[in-house]
Amino acid sequence: MSLKDENAVRYAIWNAYKRRCQITKNLIENITDMEIDHIISVSTFKDKKKVAIYNLPEDFDLHGLENLRPVLRAWNREKSNQELPSEQVNLNLLKARNLKKLVEREITKYHEEKQYALSIEVIREAIRKKDIALEEYVDQIRDYQVDYGYEVISNENNFINSIEVNSHSVRISAHLPRVEEREGNCLFSFNSFYLRQVNITLSHQEILRTLYRGHKTPLELSMRSYIMVNTLSNEFKTYIISIGGCVFHLDIDEVKHLIRAIDIFIENYVEAIKNIECKLESKNFYPMLHDLNNYKLICILPDLFEKIILFTRDHDYSAGESEWHIFDANGTMIKVYEKDSGKYRCFLYAISDNNDGFNWYNTHSNVWLVWDYMNIAGEDLWSAQSTFRWLIEDLIPAVEVYFNTPTKFSMFKKKQNGTKINATIYTNKDKFYDIKTKVSKSKLFKIGESLQLMYSIEKQFYMQWSSYINIYDAILYLVRICPSPDYPYISSKLCLGQVVNKEDLLRNINQEKEKENKGKIYSEKLDLLFRIFTTLVRDSLNVLKEEEISKLISLIEEPINTYNTVKLVESQYKV
Structure with a gap:
């Protein structure tokens, strides 16, 4: 053979x-x-x-x-x-x-499984012939359980990004997302005799939906959706696990092995997605669900898109030598072509604002311009962020001048961070908050709103206790800065009773802070705290200084990082 x-x-x-x-x-x-x-x-x-x-x-x-x-x-x-x-x-x-090497490792695993199955059949035949008792059979089964060990094996090159997480009784073998293959998958294997023939496979969306929520949380807080309930049966405490449509029981040690493997795996999985978005410079934009390498950059009026298409057709790269003769005008995509190098730099297409289809021209709704990462061009393409800036700073102003748009219909009426932004141009600004760069007053307010909204939707969260207490400290810090705190509003949210001055407010908030007990943190409380935080920021906009903003950001850093990761994960599937 x-x-x-x-x-x-x-x-x-x-x-x-x-x-x-x-x-x-x-x-x-x-x-x-x-x-x-x-x-x-x-x-x-x-x-x-x-x-x-x-x-x-x-x-x-x-x-x-x-x-x-x-x-x-x-x-x-x-x-x-x-x-x-x-x-x-x-x-x-x-x-x-x-x-x-990966194939050779899979061959070894196949032979181990085959030998295990043959050994079990030998034992079963011995029971049938009454050569051994049932009690001896159970002992033999336990002896045949293979300990997967504690090793984490990673393999990354130009063609694959894989990881194998071993955790004694559980093994997760997975392909992590790459730019060339955005959706990974994983395979669960168990060394328990009763689960040994069970292989559970999860797709990209199933991984993020099932495993991300509650990861790194203590088992006793019951915040992991795949751990359903626990029951007491005789001497052993068992847990009901539901993963990939399979429902099964594991004892306490096996559950601990499972959650360790999942926590290591999901951290690596999410980190792989973050690395992709850093490479593409796309972390500020939402991907298209049918192709995660396509990102929605800006939303514009349909007639503006028509003008852009006409502009590209009038400036085909073969029709002139001006700085704007850079387009491949075939089709309805916006394609920037560099004649000197013979390489494409940008691919954009349009979709309707009210769906994820491609027929933008059959609707009166606004139009999203979508950045398309073409694998054929790869490294030669402008990043998503570079393309976004080119659109709003160069292309759209040039189109406006070219078609001599009347002043009263001038598209550019606002400025934000030094960049001209069209009053009729919209882009999502809530997917990622970069706190490593300077944060403005308005951005701090927007961060507070976004965190409050996140906690108003979720039921419960887990964070480091010190980070939770830091939210109180941020509120106390703002109270001292704020010229006129909204005493009735803050008092009603925290049930402080009647408060009419800062000294009483600071003392009462400190008392609330001291009452807090470590454990599960319910989102209703976080929702209230960030409502107060946002109100105080709003009432302090005229007096906030740069160093005070930096201090506040440092106090709420963990919730911001959590928010960024939650939004990243949710952007990978339809919520």
Whole structure:
């Protein structure tokens, strides 16, 4: 039997390549629909002239793992022995080499599982023949439980970003998001005898919906949605776990192993998404759910978009040499093309404000300009943030001048942070708050509003106790600064009774702070605290100084970071 026909090799390659066909990139749902394809075909390998262009090592094995890939059966038959372009072959060979160790690890795991299953069958046969008692059988089962250990294995290169988190009785094997493949997935394995044949797979959205909420929270606070209830049965305390549509029981030690593995995994998963948005400079913008590499930059009126399209058609790169003859005018996309380098710098398309479709021109609603990260251009493209600034600072003003827009309809009427912003142009400003840069008074007020809204929606939160107390300290700090605090409003929110001066207000708030007990923090209280915070900021806008804003930001830093991460996670799926 050749290597590619061995069951262990087929299973390992199927898993290592994320169960995707390497011709169509479609999911191979059933391993029986998969064939193992030679990257360099047998017939090509016989032709020394053809093979010479690939600079293969002397020990290259035509039938080895470095020359095998999974493909759908139907597409493999369609391809037959047709030769791929040499560039594509080199990319496929590089990917196979990078995945070789992962495939070998999957082969080892397959053989371990097979040996385990055979051993269990031997024990069951011994019970049937009454060679051993049931009690001995249970002891044997426990002896066959494999300890996965405590190791975290990461593998990142140009083709894959994977992680394997081992936590004694639980293993999570996952593909993390990458720019080239924005949606990751994960596979749960358990060494419990009763769950050993259970493999739970979660998609990108399921990971974020199921595992993010409540991560890093103490087990006793019951804030993890996948841990349903716990029951007492005889000597053992067990928990009901619900993940990926599977419901099962774990004992206390197994639950601790599970939550450790999930906490490590979800931190790495969210960090991978953050790294992508840093690379694309897209953290301020919301992605399109059908393609997470497309981001909504600005919302404009339909007639302005029509003028922009006309402007790009009048300034096709082949029609002139001016600074604005930079567009590829084919189609309805805005495509910026650099003639000197022969590279595209920007792709934008339009969608209606009231849906996520593409038919902007059939509606009277406003139009979103969406930045499209084209993999074919990749590193040559302007980032999302650079494209946004180019739109509002360069392109739209040039379009206004070109069409000689009358003054009374002038689009640019406001300024914000030195950048001209159209009164009819809208962009989302609530997805990410950068507190590493200077924060203005108005931005501080907006942060307070956003935090209050977040806590008014959620039921409960967990944060470091010191960070919770810092919110009280921020309020106390604002009370001292504020020229005229709204005593009735603040007193009513905190049930302080009648307060008419700062001294009484400060004393009563301090007393409330001292009454707080460590534990689960309910969002109703956080909602009230940030309502008070925002009111005090509003009433202090005329007197707040830069150093005072910095102090306030430092006191509410953890809630801001939590907000940024929650918004990032929620932007990956439809809430």
